[in-house]
Amino acid sequence: MTDQARALPGGLAGYATRAEALLPPATAAYFLRGAGREETCRANLRDLEQIRIWPRALAPLAGGHTQRTLLGRRLDVPMLIAPMAYLPVLDAEGEAGVAAAATAQGVGMCLSAQAGQPMETVREAGTACQWMQLYWQAGRAPTMALAERAARAGFAALVLTVDAPVNGIRDAEIASGFTLPAGIRAVNLDGLPRPQFAPLKDGESVLFDRVAHVLPDWEDVAWFCANAPLPVLLKGLLHPADAAQAVVAGAAGVIVSNHGGRVLDGAPSAISALPGVVAQVCGAVPVLMDGGIRRGADVFRALALGASAVLIGRPVCHGLAVAGALGVSHVLRLLRDELEVTMALAGCRTLEDISPACVQPPTLSGSCSSEG
Template identity: 45%
Template sequence: MNTPARIPPGIYNAIDYERLAAQHLPADRLAYIAGGCGWDQTVAANRAAFGQWAVLPRLLRDVRAGHTRRALNGQDLPHPFFLAPVAHQRLAHPDAELATARAAEATATCLVASTLSSAPLEAIAQAAGSAPRWFQLYLQPERAHTLDLLARAQAAGYTAIVLTLDASIQLASRSALAAGFALPPECTAGNLAAYAPSAPAPLAEGDSRIFQGAMRHAPIWDDLHWLLPATRLPVWVKGVLHPDDARALQAAGVAGLIVSNHGGRSLDGAPAALRQLPAVRAAVGADCPLLLDGGIRSGQDAFKALALGADAVLVGRLQMYALAAAGALGVAHMLTLLIEELQACMAQAGCASPADITPEALLPSCPTDPQAFPC
């Protein structure tokens, strides 16, 4: 895959990278990155949810001292965009997460590195330089391996752990299967190379491939209670959709929550993350740090998420599209566009800071298809 060393022509908004990625990715890889699981219903729902809301402009508001700064768990951030943990970024670009990390440093964006990254977490940290960085954790079948990942992340300067709990089973996307996608041999998990994989225990007669097979090592509450005191880093939980789960996790002492349906890659037919955001915010109160992951394609999308209760948002697929189209420069340009789009939306809505963005800034919107979302 050849990627230009300059910003590609025809990029006017961040979402344009989604269109351009098709020119730089083989069809099977594009289908895998763009798809979720099953019929991709939840992928579509994540995007459609933003169309249910309109931003209400305000007049004569003085925003000349406006900014996008946020403070999150004592960490000062210049803007509310995070680079989401996306596995196997070598699918999009040969420099993989190292290019993404360089873009994070150039834009002072917090990078969340995946357990399943193509490059080791230490190399990503080095490439990220001064950029803030968190480490996304999948609990490993061997607890010793999990402890080693935690120690490596802390030693490499990661300042938080993002524990993903909603991806024990990931069914294939029919669109990716139809395109013939298979993970290429060069896409290996750089962080797990030193850990010998555990041999799967054989199933007994009558056992389920799902319950006794795939779910054998799925996280349970005991695992969370073991993990929290095992690291000095704050632990966030990603994959929260149900308010009761949010309350229970808050009571358990996690540092914050990420409302997410794993980009539609976990349960096809799950509700849009944005749809569940207000209910989760109501469940945990105003002071619990809360992020949104799923469907962000513009600064206006981010504005709507902030208005509905998020403190910041994660950018996943758009990150991969920009990486495929123009490497580190593309990711940095995409983030710059998102920040400027958010600023333009804030200015016209009369919001001088993220703290000014409240639910009153939005109105229910009637889409062109009244059958999809009745007004």
Template identity: 45%
Template structure:
């Protein structure tokens, strides 16, 4: 097999390897998938203004995030059920990633992932109707050495995902959400024609009444910093910070929630301006190249998270494949920094971007 040199090539190779139902679950978005497409298109519209006559002989991609030094500003976003694409699941991803946000619906235990991790771990949480489920995950994350919590706030219910519904998608037997009580997750394994088991599960188990007081409650339960994921407006960024959040993740859930929502990168500058340095601002959604990372940093992101690309690498070659995808993005980022005359992340600012 020829060497895979881009994330797009890993995507194509992963599609060839995965069953159609699992591919559609990973690749699909909600509704007509307009936001899914917009996440990619929005990056393509952001042209760069490279500077010359700059010493770029010693590029430095490292950054600090919540007191931890990272080799690059690229981590892995919370994506459920990595064992859908590789038997080792999140354990392989953790070994490959410099920084990983573990999904509440991970298919390996928090402790197994922590034992394998090559870099810092954060834990993503959903707001379950049973608050003790949330509290139990927090306690385990603390004990296992996770460094932050990420509360997803854009899922009062899971969006209408037509690819999953057409296939009657359910999580296959033998793959479980390893950190959540089996009784809470049982319906995710029940296939029904014309219906996504995950959409049905979300309506039964996720609490749509989540509000600012609940965020404040969560922040009061732990000494870990809590970031809020799913923020697309300045108003929600301000609300999150006012109720204890240490930072935000600009995200439209990879185009899997409200179809027609703004592309993540198009919301970034507004949110970053509202946060105004009071905490980290991360971005996910549509990042496919190192140049995309550079564009996001120029708009105010502290770091970016990639979701689907990490799974594509994992599907192709397990831990080495996931690592290779992240290495491709890092190499492209270094090239983009050098060729744009911004050899350090501190040199990257909005002047890098051409205005339409």
């Protein structure tokens, strides 16, 4: 065992504690904190913890596995690394190191458009990096140009994030004065046009009048889903009505997410919104979830309430900050091991055995019915 491996934390909680201690306060504020009073960040964690898992005795487990096919691609475990910006701030290996770790562990990866490394470099580092996330650019043409570049680089799907038309007010990040280090930028957006804002007229609002005209609407999304070179998933949906509209618009999947509590503080937790979205979509497309996943038992809880897979964010940041790609690989392995142990103790041999009957959910305060 190498000295580096010997020094790794023994568990996921240890990675979180050590990352908080190692990171400069401003960096920790950007990657690990949320918007406003962080009510939604806390709800993501609290609502998952309140879901009880039924132990089941003497269930047959021979031949069990955690494999799942998603949009035609097999995953060894129903987890993907969530898109996160500027990972070279945490470790020089950055997104390429994370892609290598994901590939080693059979976990999927969704690369952020605000990655600090070229998408082609990241793809070369790890073939598990199959999905490319993007925001709507300054119009249809530049958005499609980014999508076409992703297709040429070998990506298999696009993830259009729709829950952040404007940035959330991140108190901790503002107070810390976080700025990107010199030399780190969203390199994949180089050369793309930036939004051009017309001068304000009397009585106009900077937010509602200048910004709104460069943002997409459902018609733009439907156009993109119909014309993009790859299947498009929509990320950042909580309300069932929005999920239904995503299916109508041609989305190949939806990702229930509140942006890790980094945009609208006070939004429902992702896990509380998940059942309503699953019911509304009714199997038309896969439903994924992110927000608050910290342990393998949390993955199980999300699957039990209808998620096809989950996306992992902050635990990956913890691993990368503590030990680079090796740390990420270890974190992913720990999550998989914990999921397998949870499945075994809950009497579930395969993912298909995991159902709402496996858990005892409380009445989650943020839950949203499929109506209205």
